[in-house]
Amino acid sequence: MLWTTWLMANVCMWMSEVAAAWMMTSLTTKPLWVALVQTAATLPVFLLGLPSGALADNLDRKRYFLFTQLWVASVATLLSVVIFLDVMSPALLLVLVFANGIGMALRWPVFSAIVPELVPRTQLPAALALNGVSMNASRIIGPLVAGALIASAGSAWVFVLNAALSVGAAIIISRWKREHTPNPLGRERLGSAMRVGLQYVKQSYLLKGVLLRISIFFFHSTALMALLALVARGMQDGGAGTFTVLLASMGAGAIASTAFLPRLRRRYARDSLVLRGAAVQALAMAVMAVTHQLWIAVPAMFLGGAAWITVANTLSVSIQMGLPDWVRARGMSIYQMSIMGGSAAGAAIWGQVATWTSVPVCLGIAAVSGITAMAAVNRWMPDAGLEDDLTPKRIFPAPSIPEPPKHGHVMVQIEYLIDPARAAEFRFLMLNESRRSRLRHGALSWELLHDINEPGRFVEVIVDESWTDHLRRFDRVTAADVTLRDRKLAFHTGSERPRVSRSLMETTV
Known part of the structure; x- marks a missing residue:
């Protein structure tokens, strides 16, 4: 049920991103404005990820997850109304995309923390790969559905369907039989919970290495995603259908690669696998920079999708294995902040680079700098290859005093x-x-x-x-x-x- 909910949520996300990106190209042809759609969608996760993770570690996760879906449904409804009234502008579109991103910022940490509740630790890599299948199946389904609706009925109906699916996901979540057990010590104060989450990551060599790698990867790889609508328009006979096919090809590559991930993890060490994935993704981006033919672009996007899920899954497994349950949502929120912070900054910067130069030159620069940066961080901060046993052990008796102090360090x-x-x-x-x-x-x-x-x-x-x-x-x-x-x-x-x-x-x- 929860996997289906995650699939529906991700389909909504991709439908919304595709419709918003394509709508922006109809409102303006400036590369910076088009790239800022990606920034507006991802920046909320960077800004709100840690507070969301702190709340997910302290509140009833079922109710919190339910709230996030209702938020997304409300924003999608507002988007469709604005479009129907024909009052949309580039600035207003960015504001509404940002509001939709707030729902995503609230949703991701709580779902990341839920997964280890449902599967044993030994099956966590497979469960995370299955989540990757959900994400990338939605990368195919969402753009296909959005493209079909945009071509036949208009962008407004994409957001109408988005709202309906989000309500459906909320209904499924409401049927989840999860009992919330409050902490006997009460909830942590939000500020304190955020401090502890940051402190945990800061004091972990493993987690800092993962965050640095994922930030570098998404900062560079987002150049292709942020400018893909313009790449599609510039191809031979390019249009909304071309944009949809390219996104679907990337999703198909990501799904196909999950069958090989266990074998790849056994064959290569983490750093080696991440570097190889970054190299393939850079190659795909370089091909997209020079080709105008769809038959060349489709396999390039397929390989790019395979590389994307390889890097993302490898680093996601690494950080999940490095987090104990009590701080998991906060740790995963910082991980997602790194992804979205890298994506938001990358989209804005590469959009500006494309404005100064051109889209092909921008993609070429991103490809070269991406693989160079990943090779450098692997050399500078190599994986120690050590994993602590994070099994909870309640063997130290807590002190008890007659009158516990209510204030003071x-x-x-x-x-x-x-x-x-x-x-x-x-x-x-x-x-x-x-x-x-x-x-x-x-x-x-x-x-x-x-x-x-x-x-x-x-x-x-x-x-x-x-x-x-x-x-x-x-x-x-x-x-x-x-x-x-x-x-x-x-x-x-x-x-x-x-x-x-x-x-x-x-x-x-």
Whole structure:
């Protein structure tokens, strides 16, 4: 049911993007305006992705998902009314496309967080590939339906159908039998939840590498998508049908490639597979820059679609495997922000480059710079190839006090007694691993103190935003954190376990 909902939602998205892009070419022929349709559609995800992810990690995901579909239906209805009244302008179209993008910004993080609830971790790569099939089947279905409606009835009816399908998806979501279990500690404050999400990504080498690669890929590959309507118009006998066929070819290539993804993942390391995908996508873009023949453009778009899903699926699996459940929606929202931020910036910049030069020259520059940038980041920030065990482990008892403080930061101090001969080794472990772990769990700050008079005494200092946020960290412990705890304890030479003290920082009350 949810996969069908995702398919319907994506069909609506592609119908809307195709109709809006084609409508803009009828309102103006300036490349910048046409490219800005892509920017208006994707920029909301960049601006609102993190707040949406924080809400999806705290609210009832079923109701939140339902709201996003009703939002999209309302915007599609408004678009159709404006077109029927014949008052559409380039600026108004961009505003309404932006409003539709808000619904997409709210929808993506919650759906990304739902998928791991439904399948075991071992089947997550296959489930994500199936989502790729949904996305790319919609890339075929949406443009075909939109193209047929535009040619036969007009763009307004595309948005009417979009609204109807969105309402249908909302009805399916309402039948989802999911029980929301509120957190006993209550909801995180939005600002705090956003900070923790950003902090988690910032302290993860794996996640930062994924985000950099996906941003680079979409920044360059979006040049083709943003200018495809103009490419189609410039081809021999080009028109709305040509535009639809090119989009459908790209979707078909993406769907066909999913059958080979498991074999490719076994054969190539992540960085190698991503670089090969970026190279094929760059080649497809270069071909589109020089050809005016549809019979050449169709296989080029097919290969481009295959490369697109290969890169996107490989990096999506990588980031999903690097996120624990408690921060998954926020992590995926940052991933989607990277995609849409790269796409929005790329569409605007490549549109301006095309205005200064020409569409073929712009695509050629994007192809060369795209593969060059991906090769550089693979060399500069290679995949470490290590995955932490993020299985939840509730083995550390949360502290209980008679009157928990309602305000003020909480300072936690953990005292270790270390053999001075091993101090450098212990310091390296604490600075490089314990610090990142504490900050990923939401600590405001972390410090390691070394007693000047007693060389073997170290004190780990962690500051939490509040007593409630301190308790939340006990719910976020994973198997990897337990292993790290054991490695730290192996250095401790005291007869008793490290002494832990907790203090309320009065200066923050």
